Amino acid sequence: MLDKDNQKNMLKLIIEYQTKYNNVTIEEKFELLNLIIQLENKSRKNQASIYKNIKVWMNLYIKTIENKQFSYDEIIFDKVKEKLVYLPKEEQYSLLNYFIRLLKKKAMDEAIIEYHIYRKQLKMEILLEKEKYFEYLYTVSTNNLKNLFITLSLSVLLFSLFWYFLDICIPNIMNIELKNYIDIAYFNYILNFIGLIFAIGQKLAITSIGDFIYVVVGKVYFFIFITYFLLKKLSEKLER
Structure with missing residues (x-):
C-alpha cells in the first residue's frame, strides 16, 4: 500500500493527465489513459473509475490500430489482459464480453479466439468461487x-x-x-x-x-x- 505522500502525488498526476486528455489526438489519449489506469490501480483510491476507464481504453485501442492501418494481429491479447487483471473477476468477465462485441462489430474475427478462451476460463473460476459446482461441471463438460x-x-x-x-x-x-x-x-x-x-x-x-x-x-x-x-x-x- 502506498503512503499518504505517494498517494497525493499519484492523485495529482491523475488530475494532470485528465486535464490534458481532451486536448490531444486519439493516440495520445490512448497513452494518457493507459497511464491514468496504471496510476489509479497503484493509488487504490479510484478503483470505481478503473472499470469505466478500461472500457474507454478498449475503444481507443481499436481506434489506434485502425488509424495505423496495420493488420489486426496488432491487437495484443496480453495487453488487454494486463488491464483486466486490475479488476475483480466478474468485472473482467463483463469487460471481456464488451471487448468481444467491439471486435465483432469491427469484423476483427481473427482476434477474438484468445478472448473467448480467456472468457471461458474466467467463467469457470467465477462459478467455483461462488460454489456453483453443478453449473461448473456443466460448463467444463461442454467447454470444447x-x-x-x-x-x-x-x-x-x-x-x-x-x-x-x-x-x-x-x-x-x-x-x-x-x-x-x-x-x-x-x-x-x-x-x-x-x-x-x-x-x-x-x-x-x-x-x-x-x-x-x-x-x-x-x-x-x-x-x-x-x-x-x-x-x-x-x-x-x-x-x-
Missing part, C-alpha cells in the same frame, strides 16, 4: 470438443452401468432383450445400449414401465447432447 467427447463416452458408460446393475439387483424391472455381442457382461451392456440409443440393429419391444422410462430418458438425453452441444461445437470449429 474434447470435453464433449469425454462427457459423451462417460454418459454411455454410466447409462450402461445403470442398466447392468438394475438387471442384477432388480431383475424384473426391465425386460429389454439383450443381444450377445461379446462374452464380457458389462461390455455387452455397453454395446447393447449404443445399439438401443442409436437404433443400430435393435428391434425394440417395450414391455414394462421401467423399459419405457429408461429408453425415453436415454434417447432424449443423447438427442439433446448430440444435436445441440456436439453439433453446435463442431459448427463453431468449422466456422473458424
Whole structure:
C-alpha cells in the first residue's frame, strides 16, 4: 500500500493527465489513459473509475490500430489482459464480453479466439468461487470438443452401468432383450445400449414401465447432447 505522500502525488498526476486528455489526438489519449489506469490501480483510491476507464481504453485501442492501418494481429491479447487483471473477476468477465462485441462489430474475427478462451476460463473460476459446482461441471463438460467427447463416452458408460446393475439387483424391472455381442457382461451392456440409443440393429419391444422410462430418458438425453452441444461445437470449429 502506498503512503499518504505517494498517494497525493499519484492523485495529482491523475488530475494532470485528465486535464490534458481532451486536448490531444486519439493516440495520445490512448497513452494518457493507459497511464491514468496504471496510476489509479497503484493509488487504490479510484478503483470505481478503473472499470469505466478500461472500457474507454478498449475503444481507443481499436481506434489506434485502425488509424495505423496495420493488420489486426496488432491487437495484443496480453495487453488487454494486463488491464483486466486490475479488476475483480466478474468485472473482467463483463469487460471481456464488451471487448468481444467491439471486435465483432469491427469484423476483427481473427482476434477474438484468445478472448473467448480467456472468457471461458474466467467463467469457470467465477462459478467455483461462488460454489456453483453443478453449473461448473456443466460448463467444463461442454467447454470444447474434447470435453464433449469425454462427457459423451462417460454418459454411455454410466447409462450402461445403470442398466447392468438394475438387471442384477432388480431383475424384473426391465425386460429389454439383450443381444450377445461379446462374452464380457458389462461390455455387452455397453454395446447393447449404443445399439438401443442409436437404433443400430435393435428391434425394440417395450414391455414394462421401467423399459419405457429408461429408453425415453436415454434417447432424449443423447438427442439433446448430440444435436445441440456436439453439433453446435463442431459448427463453431468449422466456422473458424
